[in-house]
Amino acid sequence: MMNFSEILRSGLSTGTILLFAAIGEIITERSGIQNLGVEGMMLFGAMAAFKASYMTGNVWIGLLVAIIAGGILSLAHALVTIHFQADQTVSGLSLTFLGTGLALVIGEGLTGMTTATVPNLTIPLLSKIPFIGQVFFSNLNLLVYIGYLTIPIAWYFINKTKPGLDMRAVGENPAAADTLGVNVYATRYLYTFVGGCMAGLAGATISVAVSPGWYSHLTTSGQGWIAVALVIFSHWNPTRAALGGYLFGMLRRFTLDLQGPAMLLGMRNPFFYNHNLVFFLQMVPYALTIVALLWGSSAARRKRIGAPASLGIPYSRGERGV
Amino acid sequence: MARFEPSLEYLYEFNLMSYLEPKADSATVEPVVELRDIVLRFPGVLANDHVNFKMYPGEIHALLGENGAGKSSLMNVLIGLYRPTSGQIIINGEPVSFNSPKDAIAKGVGMVHQHFMLVQNQTVTENIILGLDQPRFFLNLKKYDEEVRQLAESVGVNIDPTAKIWQLSVGEQQRVEILKILYRGAQILIMDEPTAVLAPQEAEELMETLRGMAGQGKSIAFISHKLNEVRAVADRLTILRRGQATAEGVPVEGMSREQLATLMVGREVIFNQRRSDKEPGEVILKLENVSALNNKNLPALHNINLELRQGEILGIAGVAGNGQSELVECVTGLRSCQGKIILNGENIANKSPRFSIAQGLSHIPEDRIGVGSAPNLSITKNVIMKNYREKPISKHWQLDYKAAKTHAEGLKSSYDIIAPNVETQARKLSGGNLQKLILARELSSVPQIVVAMQPTRGLDVGAIEGVQELLIGRRDEGCAILLVSEELDELMRLSDRIAVMYEGEIVGIMEDEDADIQTIGLMMTGSLRMDGKEDLPGHNLLQKEPETEAPADEKAESQPPLAMADPIEPEEAPLQEPLQTFIDDAKTAQEETLASEDPKNFKQEVNERIEKFFDSIEEQDVEEKPAKPDLPERPLTEAEEKERVLRKVLGDKYPEDGEK
Numbered sequence: 001m002m003n004f005s006e007i008l009r010s011g012l013s014t015g016t017i018l019l020f021a022a023i024g025e026i027i028t029e030r031s032g033i034q035n036l037g038v039e040g041m042m043l044f045g046a047m048a049a050f051k052a053s054y055m056t057g058n059v060w061i062g063l064l065v066a067i068i069a070g071g072i073l074s075l076a077h078a079l080v081t082i083h084f085q086a087d088q089t090v091s092g093l094s095l096t097f098l099g100t101g102l103a104l105v106i107g108e109g110l111t112g113m114t115t116a117t118v119p120n121l122t123i124p125l126l127s128k129i130p131f132i133g134q135v136f137f138s139n140l141n142l143l144v145y146i147g148y149l150t151i152p153i154a155w156y157f158i159n160k161t162k163p164g165l166d167m168r169a170v171g172e173n174p175a176a177a178d179t180l181g182v183n184v185y186a187t188r189y190l191y192t193f194v195g196g197c198m199a200g201l202a203g204a205t206i207s208v209a210v211s212p213g214w215y216s217h218l219t220t221s222g223q224g225w226i227a228v229a230l231v232i233f234s235h236w237n238p239t240r241a242a243l244g245g246y247l248f249g250m251l252r253r254f255t256l257d258l259q260g261p262a263m264l265l266g267m268r269n270p271f272f273y274n275h276n277l278v279f280f281l282q283m284v285p286y287a288l289t290i291v292a293l294l295w296g297s298s299a300a301r302r303k304r305i306g307a308p309a310s311l312g313i314p315y316s317r318g319e320r321g322v
Numbered sequence: 323m324a325r326f327e328p329s330l331e332y333l334y335e336f337n338l339m340s341y342l343e344p345k346a347d348s349a350t351v352e353p354v355v356e357l358r359d360i361v362l363r364f365p366g367v368l369a370n371d372h373v374n375f376k377m378y379p380g381e382i383h384a385l386l387g388e389n390g391a392g393k394s395s396l397m398n399v400l401i402g403l404y405r406p407t408s409g410q411i412i413i414n415g416e417p418v419s420f421n422s423p424k425d426a427i428a429k430g431v432g433m434v435h436q437h438f439m440l441v442q443n444q445t446v447t448e449n450i451i452l453g454l455d456q457p458r459f460f461l462n463l464k465k466y467d468e469e470v471r472q473l474a475e476s477v478g479v480n481i482d483p484t485a486k487i488w489q490l491s492v493g494e495q496q497r498v499e500i501l502k503i504l505y506r507g508a509q510i511l512i513m514d515e516p517t518a519v520l521a522p523q524e525a526e527e528l529m530e531t532l533r534g535m536a537g538q539g540k541s542i543a544f545i546s547h548k549l550n551e552v553r554a555v556a557d558r559l560t561i562l563r564r565g566q567a568t569a570e571g572v573p574v575e576g577m578s579r580e581q582l583a584t585l586m587v588g589r590e591v592i593f594n595q596r597r598s599d600k601e602p603g604e605v606i607l608k609l610e611n612v613s614a615l616n617n618k619n620l621p622a623l624h625n626i627n628l629e630l631r632q633g634e635i636l637g638i639a640g641v642a643g644n645g646q647s648e649l650v651e652c653v654t655g656l657r658s659c660q661g662k663i664i665l666n667g668e669n670i671a672n673k674s675p676r677f678s679i680a681q682g683l684s685h686i687p688e689d690r691i692g693v694g695s696a697p698n699l700s701i702t703k704n705v706i707m708k709n710y711r712e713k714p715i716s717k718h719w720q721l722d723y724k725a726a727k728t729h730a731e732g733l734k735s736s737y738d739i740i741a742p743n744v745e746t747q748a749r750k751l752s753g754g755n756l757q758k759l760i761l762a763r764e765l766s767s768v769p770q771i772v773v774a775m776q777p778t779r780g781l782d783v784g785a786i787e788g789v790q791e792l793l794i795g796r797r798d799e800g801c802a803i804l805l806v807s808e809e810l811d812e813l814m815r816l817s818d819r820i821a822v823m824y825e826g827e828i829v830g831i832m833e834d835e836d837a838d839i840q841t842i843g844l845m846m847t848g849s850l851r852m853d854g855k856e857d858l859p860g861h862n863l864l865q866k867e868p869e870t871e872a873p874a875d876e877k878a879e880s881q882p883p884l885a886m887a888d889p890i891e892p893e894e895a896p897l898q899e900p901l902q903t904f905i906d907d908a909k910t911a912q913e914e915t916l917a918s919e920d921p922k923n924f925k926q927e928v929n930e931r932i933e934k935f936f937d938s939i940e941e942q943d944v945e946e947k948p949a950k951p952d953l954p955e956r957p958l959t960e961a962e963e964k965e966r967v968l969r970k971v972l973g974d975k976y977p978e979d980g981e982k
Contacts, residue, residue: 160460160461161459161460161461162457162458162459162460162461163459164461165444165448165451165452165461166452168441168444169441169444169448169452169453172441172442172443172444173439173440173441173442175439176439176440176441176449176452177441177452177453179423179435179439180423180424180439180452180453180454180502181422181423181424181427181453182452182453306443309442309443
């Protein structure tokens, strides 16, 4: 039978993947660079984490390698869009293909292997709280707890620190930041790199933590795109992105659970008898992603929901604006 | 280019003998800024040609010149955005070399750009501390809010440090820009055309602030092309023309407007252009009961009837937003409407712009960048936008770029568009040159009718003169011109007839001879209607006058289609009572005249009553407020009286630049 707290716990685990990727992308976009290559960076990171921990037997090295791998891949995007001022959408899409391709080639032969994984933990005191302790603080992966911490840290960094202020200013009005001595190019490189690192970490969260293993391109199965959509849904706010990530995670688990019982709410469960229907359910997060991307593509609406004003616009110094 | 060397006669004629004498205070006081022999060369353009510029502590130094004369370039050299090709920058006696604005601000030089450099959805404080070393990591906004508040108070500026930029008016945003520079400890402020974006009242406040800051010992460089404000605020001035200084550090006092204009433009500027007397020809454009909606789907035009004849300029006066843009869009085919617009016997209402262009219609739009040109395309491509389907530019199904280029080069020289070459992108042109480009395209096709909306807005005196000359020239050749403008002065000078729009209606049309600025002013604010004057003089006056008494909402009830988006409330409430008596008087007069059936007499009568009405207002003024001490000494001249009344009637909308 379906168990709400199980769905919730599963949502927290798989939601952490989306949380890392989405918050990383928020940081990148807040500095004015849109990186649609999250899917590629995630898959590359997942592969790197798995392969590194498989070869060294040390999962921590795996995590580190994944973070660096995602970051390095994102630098390709940064170089193309910041230095050569190419179109960010096109570059981001190519980055997806680049990352996916590299991951599949380098990850050849890893399928079916097992490796060390990030351990599960129970937080001593907090887990004693009735229900909440059971759901949120007991026997969850270490990375889930790190995800909890990431939310307030990201929020505080963006809104309450000097580098965060500079970052937002660069994303909103790079010319203004430039006249006041903020290095626009360096800022954008830095936060594109940070976003890439977090996408790499998100990939590692899949392959060596919450659902360990390497299943070639099915490892991420399009979650990078969901993360991109989450950024728009969340209005570039890390807290909302995290909540959205958990929600999508729960949705994933829910669609699995739905196939279990023969009876549902006193009726014949259609999903139990016809498994093809489940595919439609599994489509829901991706369909929502498409909706979000379409919805977020109107310039007027972007402005209203708080998209960084210079998102996607290359900055070149001294060019007279129109 | 030869260096500008004024002859003695020249200096004498323009009262510039002080040019030769060293300034009294310059002997004792060191200049804070000295630009020595600055040359700035861009590919194809010599922006500054051996310019000298000195600023002393506590002075406002105006930098006057036409658009593209090199004023902003010179100041961009001073703040380190451009590197001079040759020349020296000396600040407080020591030669410096700036690589970026950051270096300049470290030496106390800061600039307020014409386009504000502000982050819209951050607060005032966040914008001010952006890029500074001071909060190193954690933003303690409260502490900095307090600092900003104190700084603002010290220069007499009122602003809320926690407000987001988008919540502020343009004037307030400008104050943030000033504070941003002061917060960095600037002693030398450069203001790039600061009043271009401000309402007259805001501009006045800005002048006060600037004077206050100069009083505290700061030096302010004030870039402008507006003669009046330079004369009002500056101590000394430097005038640039095509990169050369035609006056260097001359005291403003004693310079007349004409002298300044001549130094700026390089020839005498005719402030009062006048068209030749000429009888208009056939009716070429006729609007019959045209109604239209605005962008919010609210009624914007209501039963407009207009006639435009060959060889006449019909001016449309009105406060912005009373349906003028919608009217222009209907005529040019950019907006759908009801009713008929007949051009040359063809109904062009709801037809494509291409159709009306084929009928000989030219459009000089209000928005030069968004509508009038394709900013990222070259001059060539912009000027062939209307005739690219015609020979010789169209060659079968191809474009003949050689022919297009020749065409563009011809227009560039005949319309005097200043640009390196015809391949220059339109957006790199200055405002005046961009307008010349649009005029070149629109007028070179020998139009039968020109619809011009705000053709001189934002241009400098030289460019304004050029545009007006071109329009008058076309009119004298028999072209009909519909001129929409908010500059009453311009309308009065150029138009053969003036129609006044108020809340989407034409409230009156008058011949140039009959038009006076007071009557137009009253009609613009909805206090007076004179429509249908040609049919039966005074008939509508009787019918419609009482309406003006009714509050806006009542009026809307009685005549639903008239309910406009933003009804402009009459600003001068105290006028209500005299207005009532005036209307009563007018009614009696009307009844009398209608009885005598003599329209001529009636017109005279009305004119007398109007005069009486204004007299009564003035009398009231004197009663209400004790006159200023210097006023009773000398009776006001007629022109001054006119201006005073008009200022009262029009309030903010009084054209500050207008010279009688």
